[in-house]
Amino acid sequence: MKRKLLGVIDATTYHEDLEDLVNHRSLAALPFGGRYRIIDFILSSMVNSGIRSVAIFPKMQYRSLMDHLGSGKNWDLNRKRDGLFFFPSPIVESDENKIGSFEHFAANMDYFYRSTQEYAFISNCNTIINMDIAPIFEWHNEAKCDITEIRHQDGRSMEMYLIKTSLLVKLIETRHETGYTCMKDVVTDLSAAYTICHYEYNGYAVTIDSIDNYFSTSMKLLEPKVWKQLFLKEQPIITKVKDEPPTKYVQESVVNNAMIANGCHISGTVENSIIARGVKIGKGAVIKNCIIMQKCQIEENCYLDSVILDKDVKVEAGTYLTGTAHAPYVIRKGTKQGALMNS
Known part of the structure; x- marks a missing residue:
């Protein structure tokens, strides 16, 4: 699987309920857990799953995000081939919170054309999770799905999708003919000419979309049960290394x-x-x-x-x-x- 998956992180999400904390930074760069940023969780999940090419699509206020990720060295993504890529949105006005905007992707088609990975894993930037993508990839292929949407146990979408890169390119290129603007449009279209599958994720996952749940999710880190589900020795959450003296x-x-x-x-x-x-x-x-x-x-x-x-x-x-x-x-x-x- 290692060379077959392309990672795509949509970092354009904005929630008014978080304005006090994201008025000067991308939601992806919001500090979490004392030493992490929110994007560290899905990015680490991708890297730990063997993904070696990750594209990040931010919109505005992304300076702190770029400063945090840098060349991707801490995630072993500063590579001669593949690695970490930033594609800021050229679109000033757009419908926020549509994960996987085809208009945003269309402005950076060369990246998808040049990618050698057969599949793409598309995700939001603001889910606290430690996910092994390999079982999803295997399930997707065994079920012969065209698109797999990952869902919570209660059926809610996690705004994460697995799709063949060639199909993603086709959806982007034909967006004006089909009317599809993002991945959600495709998976919710009952008449779509594709096999849409839904994978139920049973692990710990919380999407940060308000100060209320940012605060409550942070406080739950103090519970050993939650901590043990997120911070795994074999799947570490990677972040920017800073040399600081002990407290x-x-x-x-x-x-x-x-x-x-x-x-x-x-x-x-x-x-x-x-x-x-x-x-x-x-x-x-x-x-x-x-x-x-x-x-x-x-x-x-x-x-x-x-x-x-x-x-x-x-x-x-x-x-x-x-x-x-x-x-x-x-x-x-x-x-x-x-x-x-x-x-």
């Missing part, structure tokens, strides 16, 4: 049930929280049920409960911030939050 915990610090990345300085209390790289938490500060992104500074005697701090946020001493599990308090990237600013 320093001062004598007064208290940490319970938390994920804390490298390079932090912890002087306060951290409970049921996810702390990214380079975060500083001052003496007397209490952090509960929070997601704190990279290089945030939380000064002395602050209290944060059910809060999401985007990167580079500074919380001044004595600040009290609380949200709820279904409505976390979100502070945008690079802002300053002080006690006198609280409503």
Whole structure:
């Protein structure tokens, strides 16, 4: 299977419910789990399944995504043949959330024409998953399917599709005649002249489409049962490597049930929280049920409960911030939050 599959990741998805966290970055580049980006999960699934050619189709605000992935070296995709490719969308106005836009693909047809892989695996960018694609590939061929749509156990589409590259090219080239604009149009057309199959995926998979489920999915990482389904020794989730010193915990610090990345300085209390790289938490500060992104500074005697701090946020001493599990308090990237600013 290794040389037969082409990976295609649609990174154009935008959800208004995530605006506070994606107004300056692609959803694919949204930090997750303290040291990962959301795209790491499907990209790692592809690489671990033997895919060696991956095309990423972003739309806007993709600088942080390109900075994160770089040449693809961490995923072993910096290759003379195949490797990692970026194809930003030339279309300013389009219908978001249509995974596998044929118009977007059409603007980059040379990539598909030159591909030597017989099949293409098309996916969204925002599903938290650790998937082995090999069983799907084998099932697809045994069932003699033209297109296989991967679905959740409850029947909902996971917006992932397996298709012959030659058929994908045909669908793109004939899009104006058929009226098909994306993969969903094809698989939901009951009169389509293709054998459409549906593969039920039984593993852990959550699609991030709102701050509510971003927060709840992140918090579930603190449960050993969920952690063990996502982070497998034989199928590692790969991410950008950064050289950071170990986190320093001062004598007064208290940490319970938390994920804390490298390079932090912890002087306060951290409970049921996810702390990214380079975060500083001052003496007397209490952090509960929070997601704190990279290089945030939380000064002395602050209290944060059910809060999401985007990167580079500074919380001044004595600040009290609380949200709820279904409505976390979100502070945008690079802002300053002080006690006198609280409503």
